[in-house]
Amino acid sequence: MSMDIAVDGLVFTYPSGVTALGGITVSVPAGQRLAIVGQNGAGKTTLVRHFNGIFQPTEGTVRIGDWDTKGRDIAELAARVGYVFQNPDEQLFARSIRDEVGFGPKNLGVPADEIEARVTAALARSGLVGMEDTHPYHLSLSERKRVALASVLAMETPIVVLDEPTTGQDARGVALIGEVVAELAAEGRTVVAITHDMDFCAENFDRVLVMADGRVIADGTPAEAFSRLDALEDAHVEPPQLERLRTELGWAEPVMSVDEFVGQLKTRA
Amino acid sequence: MTGVHYAYPDADHEVLTGVDLSVDAGQVVGIVGASGAGKTTLAKSIAGFIPHSEGGELTGSVVVDGLKVADATLAQVVSRVGLVTQNPFNQISGAKYTVREEIAFGLENLGVPRDEMSERVDAVGTRLGIRELFERSPYALSGGQMQLVAIASMMIMAPRVLVMDEPTSQLDPSGSRLVFDIVNGLADDGTAVVIFEHKLELLREHADVLHVLADGVIARSGSAREVLADPRTDEWGVGSTRFTRAARRAIEQKLLPATTALPVSLEDAKAVFSK
Numbered sequence: 001m002s003m004d005i006a007v008d009g010l011v012f013t014y015p016s017g018v019t020a021l022g023g024i025t026v027s028v029p030a031g032q033r034l035a036i037v038g039q040n041g042a043g044k045t046t047l048v049r050h051f052n053g054i055f056q057p058t059e060g061t062v063r064i065g066d067w068d069t070k071g072r073d074i075a076e077l078a079a080r081v082g083y084v085f086q087n088p089d090e091q092l093f094a095r096s097i098r099d100e101v102g103f104g105p106k107n108l109g110v111p112a113d114e115i116e117a118r119v120t121a122a123l124a125r126s127g128l129v130g131m132e133d134t135h136p137y138h139l140s141l142s143e144r145k146r147v148a149l150a151s152v153l154a155m156e157t158p159i160v161v162l163d164e165p166t167t168g169q170d171a172r173g174v175a176l177i178g179e180v181v182a183e184l185a186a187e188g189r190t191v192v193a194i195t196h197d198m199d200f201c202a203e204n205f206d207r208v209l210v211m212a213d214g215r216v217i218a219d220g221t222p223a224e225a226f227s228r229l230d231a232l233e234d235a236h237v238e239p240p241q242l243e244r245l246r247t248e249l250g251w252a253e254p255v256m257s258v259d260e261f262v263g264q265l266k267t268r269a
Numbered sequence: 270m271t272g273v274h275y276a277y278p279d280a281d282h283e284v285l286t287g288v289d290l291s292v293d294a295g296q297v298v299g300i301v302g303a304s305g306a307g308k309t310t311l312a313k314s315i316a317g318f319i320p321h322s323e324g325g326e327l328t329g330s331v332v333v334d335g336l337k338v339a340d341a342t343l344a345q346v347v348s349r350v351g352l353v354t355q356n357p358f359n360q361i362s363g364a365k366y367t368v369r370e371e372i373a374f375g376l377e378n379l380g381v382p383r384d385e386m387s388e389r390v391d392a393v394g395t396r397l398g399i400r401e402l403f404e405r406s407p408y409a410l411s412g413g414q415m416q417l418v419a420i421a422s423m424m425i426m427a428p429r430v431l432v433m434d435e436p437t438s439q440l441d442p443s444g445s446r447l448v449f450d451i452v453n454g455l456a457d458d459g460t461a462v463v464i465f466e467h468k469l470e471l472l473r474e475h476a477d478v479l480h481v482l483a484d485g486v487i488a489r490s491g492s493a494r495e496v497l498a499d500p501r502t503d504e505w506g507v508g509s510t511r512f513t514r515a516a517r518r519a520i521e522q523k524l525l526p527a528t529t530a531l532p533v534s535l536e537d538a539k540a541v542f543s544k
């Protein structure tokens with residue numbers, strides 16, 4: 001069965017009365033790498049928290065594969081959707097990294113020896129080799145963020161949602177997360193990532209949703225989305241660095257990566 | 270800051286291994302470095318939380334606005350230095366029900382008169398574009414909104430020295446630019462600003478001086494353009510902007526002369542590539 005995400009007419013109002021999503025319809029085919037960008041408070045986190053059942057729609061529906069999230073709880077949805085929190089301190093609770101990363105698979109009923117193997121593999125992928133016995137409290141924020149990532153990778157869910165995965169990461173950390181996204185996609189998993197890093201977004205995703213004020217205001221490939229300057233402005237977003245440069249240079253073709261930039265430079269030489 | 274060494278309590282190695290750093294009033298000083306280089310530790314040492322609340326052993330000397338941090342109380346240091354912490358969630362006092370009260374909290378503790386307090390809260394809120402959040406609970410906010418509130422809570426205290434630990438990490442691109450513009454404005458008014466950041470393009474545009482922290486020491490200092498064009502940026506884990514990467518690649522492929530000064534910002538790159 002295909003693990004498509006289908007969001008239809010989604011409205012969400014917080015108990016305080018703030019309507020964070022004003023009617024969102026979007027579908028994400030299984031295996032896609034989708035980035036969500038947009039202004040602070042646009043509703044990005046609120047949207048993805050519907051995928052794993054942290055939030056239930058005020059109106060509309062959210063389907064994960066053949067399940068309507070209505071009537072499914074977080075524990076059930078955890079088998080299909082892994083969610084890495086924006087703030088790792090909301091996600092992490094265990095006293096060792098081994099327990100933290102092993103917690104999800106354990107709840108899914110994975111046998112003990114396989115849990116250990118998954119923990120080791122997930123930590124390696126997250127740049128935390130051999131840190132099983134460290135207390136998460138003693139780590140820097142960027143490391144805690146990667147522990148949160150490892151915890152979700154260990155669950156091997158068909159859908160992985162990353163809420164601002166590159167926040168606080170140094171250059172190596174950002175590159176590492178780009179590799180994780182590529183590997184997950186190569187394994188056929190869906191990756192949904194929220195990000196404010198437009199260069200990371202342009203280089204690592206198939207599709208970009210631009211959000212403002214609880215709505216999707218642009219949707220397309222990175223080259224398409226980053227050509228919608230009106231929408232980007234409304235969403236407090238700017239095109240990636242090299243795309244801004246090629247516009248300044250008056251080149252006609254969009255540029256989403258260093259390779260594409262140098263490729264175009266060559267044809268002009 | 271001279272010859273500063275520091276190890277956390279019970280740790281077997283030092284995080285800061287001899288830091289010399291000076292920041293003048295009116296200057297915006299950027300500090301970059303790999304994850305684990307000691308940036309947050311350095312930020313807390315300037316702001317007095319190290320060693321005053323974290324414990325551990327700090328040797329060498331930290332003097333802020335004429336005050337020797339080691340000999341002063343934390344309260345004395347805090348009245349001169351504001352620290353915007355890395356995780357805004359942890360900076361919220363937990364004592365207040367609205368964003369407005371949260372931002373006013375520091376002034377309230379100093380006994381600033383109501384009218385003045387209210388004016389200052391409005392001014393800061395307007396500058397950061399968060400007035401519409403004023404009646405919300407500080408916890409009923411998105412991550413980026415919380416980060417703006419954390420910045421507002423520090424800015425309103427008008428400290429002589431403002432230390433910011435990755436203050437734009439969760440902000441959208443316009444919000445990040447806004448914060449850097451504000452920082453330049455504060456420096457023009459005489460504040461000394463130390464900003465720890467990964468956003469190299471913004472540092473190039475806004476910082477007067479850039480330092481690289483690597484393995485607990487300042488490994489390189491200079492203008493952002495000089496420092497970020499240094500071939501060791503990858504070794505230090507600092508990375509480079511896409512402008513720099515594109516120019517490096519173009520030089521490798523002989524599309525640019527080997528003597529090209531590496532661009533860091535859009536302006537630099539435009540000059541290099543329009544030839």
Ligand SMILES: Nc1ncnc2c1ncn2[C@@H]1O[C@H](COP(=O)(O)OP(=O)(O)OP(=O)(O)O)[C@@H](O)[C@H]1O
Nearest residue numbers: 014020040041042043044045046409410411412413
């Ligand atoms: N717990 C909450 N209670 C009430 N309102 C909330 C809560 N969390 C977020 N909001 C509000 O809902 C709206 C959408 O917030 P959300 O966290 O989804 O934004 P976001 O796009 O993820 O922003 P950011 O880029 O800053 O993380 C905002 O107006 C925000 O203030």
Ligand SMILES: [Mg+2]
Nearest residue numbers: 045086411412
């Ligand atoms: Mg968010």
